Amino acid sequence: MGRVRALTTLDSAYAGSRAINAHHGRTYYLATRLLPPSRRxxxxxxxxxxxxxDEIVDNPGVDPAGELLALERALNDAFDGGATGHPVLLALADTVRHWDIDRDLFSVFLNSMRMDLTVTDYANLDELAEYTHGSAGVIGLMLLPVLGTVSPDAAPYAAALGEAFQLTNFLRDVGEDLDRGRVYLPADHLAAFGVDRERLTWARMNGPDRAIRRAVAHFAAMAHAGYRAAEPGIALLDPVSRPCVATAARLYRAILDEIAAAGYDVLTRRAVVPAGRKASVVVPGVARCVLARLRGTQ
Known part of the structure; x- marks a missing residue:
């Protein structure tokens, strides 16, 4: 009876995580549907x-640093087999054990989350790279054991794709991040176009000028370059996982297309990929997914 109850609790924990993904990460969740059910x-x-x-740092309470520390301690307890009342941590600990994910990656991720509590600007790409590696690159590395690989060379590509996703998020969310007091786009690149925080703040209320639009177009080009650099890594994944990752990359690149279509205005509007465009990306992905699974059974 105890084992049945434990399994039910674990199933509920995974169901809760799935609900979080479906609600907050719709693009990501849509691509995940192309994975085999056992990996989702x-x-x-x-x-x-x-x-x-992310919620702790984006919507901080009285003591976000303390909350992050408590989360990390609870996570380590869960990793060590201790009881946890947090369903997400229960599901995560089970995932880490089952897929043999490197626990150290979570410390790197949480260190980046702590940066969000104190760092409000990045002087250059090198400074930003530390943050994007911890907040996004390591996510790609966490996912690799789940996705499966056919080559040990997949890791750098997985990290690069995560970082391209993150730069896309930075561009889509410039206005919202500015409202939180943060500017992720590196100051030296912005300055090359005559843009600084003060100019971005003015444009948040009045709309972007030509200089800001040019700067955003520059960063969009950098994001596209990131996707191109990461693309060879898709072929290094387990064939049944390739349609999922390829579709996720196409969906995120579509966000960049919407930003371009809006004249690179990321300060008074938030780029959203229309449902029809998403369907045009996902449907071919479904076909590739079915084909990959059929080949896997032969």
Whole structure:
């Protein structure tokens, strides 16, 4: 009876993580549906944990640093087999054990989350790279054991794709991040176009000028370059996982297309990929997914 109850609790924990993913990460969740069913819960658990940490820093309470520390301690207890009352951590600990994910990656991720509590600007790409590696690159590395690989060379590509996703998020969310007091786009690149925080703040209320639009276009080009650099890594994944990752990359690149279509205005509007465009990306992905699974059974 105890084992049945434990399984029910674990199933509920995974279901909760899935609900978080479906609600907060719709593009990501849509691509995840192309994975074999046995692999999806692990992705939901990883996403759910990242979202819990992200909420602490994006919507801080009285003591966000203390909350992050408590989360890390609870996570380590869960990893060591201790009891946890947090369903996301229960699902995550099970995922880490089942897929043999490197626990150290979670410390790197949480260190980046702590940066959000104190760092409000990045002087250059090198400074930003530390943050994007911890907040996004390591997510790609966490996912690799779940996705499966056919080559040990997949890791750098997985990290690069996560970082391209993150730069896309930075561009889509410039206005919202500015409202939180943060500017992720590196100051030296912005300055090359005559843009600084003061100019961005003015444009948040009045709309972007030509200089800001040019700067955003520059960063969009950098994001596209990131996707191109990461693309060879998709072929290094387990064939049944390739349609999921390829579709996720196309969906995120579509966000960049919407930003371009809006004249690179990321300060008074938030780029959203229309449902029809998403369907045009996902449907071919479904076909590739079915074909990959059929080949896997032969």
């Amino acid at each position: 819960p692990a992705v939901h658990a990883l996403y759910g944990f990242a979202r819990v940490a």
